[in-house]
Amino acid sequence: MDSNTPLPLALTTGEPAGIGAEVSLRAALQWQNQTPSLTPLVLMGDYDFLIATARNMALDVQFRHYDANAPFTHTQDATQIIQVAHVPLRAPATAGQLSTANAPHVLELLDTALNGIASQQFSGMVTAPVHKGIINDAGIAFTGHTEYLADKTQTDQVVMMLAGGGMRVALATTHVPLKLISDAITIPSLTRTLDILLHDLTVKFNIAQPRVLVTGLNPHAGEGGHMGMEEIDVITPVIQSFQQRGHDVRGPYPADTLFQPHYLNDADAVLAMYHDQGLPVLKYASFGHGVNITLGLPIIRTSVDHGTAIDLAGKNTADAGSMFAAIQCAHDMVHASHMNAAVNTQTNVSTRKI
Numbered sequence: 270m271d272s273n274t275p276l277p278l279a280l281t282t283g284e285p286a287g288i289g290a291e292v293s294l295r296a297a298l299q300w301q302n303q304t305p306s307l308t309p310l311v312l313m314g315d316y317d318f319l320i321a322t323a324r325n326m327a328l329d330v331q332f333r334h335y336d337a338n339a340p341f342t343h344t345q346d347a348t349q350i351i352q353v354a355h356v357p358l359r360a361p362a363t364a365g366q367l368s369t370a371n372a373p374h375v376l377e378l379l380d381t382a383l384n385g386i387a388s389q390q391f392s393g394m395v396t397a398p399v400h401k402g403i404i405n406d407a408g409i410a411f412t413g414h415t416e417y418l419a420d421k422t423q424t425d426q427v428v429m430m431l432a433g434g435g436m437r438v439a440l441a442t443t444h445v446p447l448k449l450i451s452d453a454i455t456i457p458s459l460t461r462t463l464d465i466l467l468h469d470l471t472v473k474f475n476i477a478q479p480r481v482l483v484t485g486l487n488p489h490a491g492e493g494g495h496m497g498m499e500e501i502d503v504i505t506p507v508i509q510s511f512q513q514r515g516h517d518v519r520g521p522y523p524a525d526t527l528f529q530p531h532y533l534n535d536a537d538a539v540l541a542m543y544h545d546q547g548l549p550v551l552k553y554a555s556f557g558h559g560v561n562i563t564l565g566l567p568i569i570r571t572s573v574d575h576g577t578a579i580d581l582a583g584k585n586t587a588d589a590g591s592m593f594a595a596i597q598c599a600h601d602m603v604h605a606s607h608m609n610a611a612v613n614t615q616t617n618v619s620t621r622k623i
């Protein structure tokens with residue numbers, strides 16, 4: 270590939286019984302039409318299945334097999350060409366009907382993208398939704414992309430962060446059952462989460478001195494210890510240790526009153542303690558346009574803010590706004606990472622080790 274041409278982003282098309290292929294195709298075409306030549310996309314998916322999906326959507330589109338040795342750039346007159354890295358289905362896919370037979374296929378999409386990043390064919394990955402339940406029903410333990418990618422890249426801790434509606438909300442825990450949350454939030458784990466969050470906001474989002482607002486875990490942030498001790502025992506000491514290191518980290522704030530402009534206007538991110546504390550607020554503010562970002566990985570990975578929407582599959586009505594936003598975000602993160610790497614090389618200042 271011409272050294273001036275950016276590496277493509279890998280786009281995994283997700284659960285084939287859901288809306289993944291539909292939103293991937295719609296968003297890819299929108300991206301290629303709006304930004305020809307900017308960053309090419311390669312869709313990971315079953316070639317014939319993607320053709321059939323496009324036909325069902327009545328899209329004016331051509332397909333081409335991805336060839337790492339003959340890379341392809343979208344010029345103004347080739348925006349309707351979709352490149353596909355063919356990953357065969359394990360069984361025929363029917364819209365709206367989940368099948369355990371295709372669980373390995375879904376994971377192969379992710380592995381193909383990861384291998385392509387490792388061999389420097391792709392600059393990062395954008396993922397369409399998978400169905401966690403059907404993968405487990407197939408006998409494969411799986412809690413989410415976040416944990417799967419951490420495991421595959423041998424990353425000990427990652428941070429889930431969603432962005433949308435003018436907010437970024439990161440989580441101190443990911444897909445953890447509610448009754449295990451308190452034990453999962455320890456001084457070392459929360460310290461690591463904040464380290465990752467501050468590092469990636471700086472390096473991947475170009476925010477020089479991020480301001481992070483931290484929620485409490487309990488109602489009213491524990492009400493001075495009368496409604497729980499995690500704020501006093503864990504959260505406050507961690508916040509204070511970051512303040513002593515010169516970081517703009519504040520809290521703990523009661524989660525029910527934190528999400529208002531008075532607090533959020535000057536914040537770069539909120540760190541919430543668990544999935545359903547932070548994400549409903551963000552999804553209410555931006556569902557359909559939000560982006561899910563995995564921080565702390567050695568690769569760039571973004572995703573949609575929604576799930577497989579089995580109820581909408583095959584109906585050609587799914588909103589691809591979140592997938593488009595995820596592509597844009599991955600593109601911006603690749604760009605910011607390159608810029609920061611160049612600055613650090615020139616000044617010989619290494620990025621903070623996380």
Ligand SMILES: NC(=O)C1=CN([C@@H]2O[C@H](COP(=O)(O)OP(=O)(O)OC[C@H]3O[C@@H](n4cnc5c(N)ncnc54)[C@H](O)[C@@H]3O)[C@@H](O)[C@H]2O)C=CC1
Nearest residue numbers: 397398399400401402572575576577578579580581587588
């Ligand atoms: N990144 C990922 O892989 C994610 C996967 N999931 C998985 O998706 C599965 C289904 O989860 P649910 O909680 O039912 O959430 P869901 O997001 O699939 O559906 C919730 C509601 O939103 C609607 N919806 C979702 N995406 C839409 C779109 N693009 N356009 C228009 N309407 C849309 C659906 O029709 C449904 O009414 C679960 O297995 C879950 O684990 C959920 C979130 C993210």
Ligand SMILES: NCC(=O)COP(=O)(O)O
Nearest residue numbers: 413414415416548561572
């Ligand atoms: N609610 C976000 C979500 O569940 C996404 O999980 P992941 O598959 O991106 O880890």
